[in-house]
Amino acid sequence: MVHDIEALRSLAIFTQQREPAQTPLPFSAVPWSTNRVMNWGIHLSDCIGPNFKNVFEPPTHPKPPYNQAAITEEELQEGLLFTQRYWGLILANPGLRRLHLTDHGALQWVVRSADFFFKVLSTLKGIQDLCACEHLNLTQLWRLNEAAPSMETVTTANALALFGRQGLVEATIDENPWQRKNPAIKTLKFTASIWDDLAGTMAQFHNPTAQDVLTILSMLPNLENLMLVGVHDDSNSDGNNNTSSTTSPTSASASSHEPLSNLPETFAFRGHESSLKKLFIAQKNSNLTTLLPHLTNLRELRMNGLTNGSVEALASHCKNLEVLEWIHNPTHVRDFGNRPPIRDPIHSLFISCPNLKVFDGIERFINADDIIQDPWACQKIEKFRCRIVGIVRLTKDEQTILNGILASHPEFRYIEAVSSVLSALSNEEREVAQKHMRSREQQRLVYERLASLQYLKHLDLGFEIRDPNPADFVLFDLYYSDVDGRVYRNYGPSRTPDTLELTLASGLGQLRSLKHLEMFGFEAVDHRIEKRELGWMANNWPALKLIYGLAKDRFDMIEPDTTKDKLREYMQELRPDVIHGSLFTPKVAQDQPRFFTPLF
Secondary structure, eight states: OOOOOTTOOEEEEOOOOOOOOSSOBOGGGOOOSHHHHGGGSSOGGGGOOGGGTTTEEOOSSOOTTTTTSOBOHHHHHHHHHHHHHHHHHHHTOTTOSEEEEOSOOTTOOEESOHHHHHHHHHTOTTOOEEEETTTOOGGGHHHHHHHOTTOOEEEEEOHIIIIIHHHHHHHHHHHOGGGOOOSSOOEEEEEOOHHHHHHGGGGGGGSOOHHHHHHHHHHSTTOOEEEESOOOOOSSOOSOOOTTOOOOTTGGGOTTOOOTTOOOGGGSOOOOOOOOOEEEEEEEEEOOTTTGGGOTTOOEEEEEEEOHHHHHHHHHHOTTOOEEEESSOOSOOOOTTSOOSSOOTTHHHHHHOTTOOEEEEEEEEEEHHHHHHSOOSOTTOOEEEEEEEOOOOOOHHHHHHHHHHHHHOGGGGSGGGHHHHHHTSOHHHHHHHHHHHHHHHHHHHHHHHHHTOTTOSEEEOOOOOSOSSOTTOOGGGEEEOTTTOOEEEOOOOOSBTTSOOOOTTTTGGGGGGOTTOOEEEOTTBOOOOOHHHHHHHHHHOTTOOEEESSSOOOOTTOOOOHHHHHHHHHHHHHOTTOEEEOOOOOGGGTTSOOOOOOOO
């Protein structure tokens, strides 16, 4: 037991369950009302301290392992004693600044009224950070301003899941809590509840709509940080979906989803500028088209995928954006064969957001011609993880023709001799030579754009495109290697064809201006990097610490890439301080979030 210690400022209470008793009372016979409990012969009233009279009631739905097992009188009494110690520990430490209460224990008794909870909070005069998922409802946020005016950070359960949407609507009609405001709260976090885990794809129905979020912002006028499980999408589509914006199968039937903020106009969000600066959304592919126009002060957005309409709204209304980060990497990205005809609107962010410092969305792509056409406003960007595609590249046969041209006309490498060489070529050779010239000019301009971003520390241009576990795998995908005669598995093409060459001949040398570059990634890029390029990187990027693109493949039964192995070994000789890694995640861990900067 922790007593009143002035130095204690943070308290997190965790409950751990033990196994049920060996001689249980049948679950169906447990008298769950307080009056019936008193008839057991164990006088539980004698166990209740003076501070807790008429405060608790027995748990109506015991949690595992008791919801399927039985419970004894002794265990019920034990739960009552534990509950008093649970709350007594808090009351004994009025100097707390941070209080984190986990879910109820399996035998923990339930607080009858929220009045007790807020009375406890009122004793913590300096409380600033509260996590109380089972004790705090959205409609009660305004009460925190009375009970704990110093409160700045609140974590509660995904409200629509834990308390039920209908209950919130009814509370709104009866009490109009949404008109109450709490100007003190700066950070609000919603966490997923057991309902989200059980609901699976139906969890979207438990998320607030965009109008719900706006109502929360109206209640909390000084809110700066908001963490959501998800945002419910009432629309079928924003009209611009791509591979990064798949619509949930549940959303098409969600027209009956009623917003909790179905209030008179006097209580609605008025469209004034929100103070929100950081937004985190955990679920995939959120449609934020109706929310983002109100978030003009947004600085950081971390999520797990955006619809194209949301990207356009972000570029149009959130000009102060500094960080846009996907919190998960995809398993693999393979869209070069079926890329949508429309251009990815993600490019508009680099034109419209001058303060952008981090763009971390490797599954999105930018067309090379877009990069060339429009100047970028984000000249101080430090992290760029996005694929650059649409580069004009020669096919294997065309490259053979070009090699023949260069062998016959070595002067073709010099601009002064181009015209005379072209006139001496056949029509087929001339077309190949002109295509080669277009490719080089296009790449030169792309490098020029990247070279202007002199604050870059992290430049990642590609990601794994091979499926590590293809659904249509058959024995025909196995083959004998011509090199060592062993059996290996064929995973298909390993490179995206319309990407940068990353050679000095194509203009890589322009990137010598990136003196702060610490990470360079080119996984699945159709590069032609050789020892010459690696030597250039070793000399011109003194801050380089990490390379993605030369590490060993981590696929099951894949043939070793000896060319890549030799390049990696050569780079290790030049720069033994540089680490060779990969962002590709094996299937056993593909659903785990990668490391990202904490939101708040």
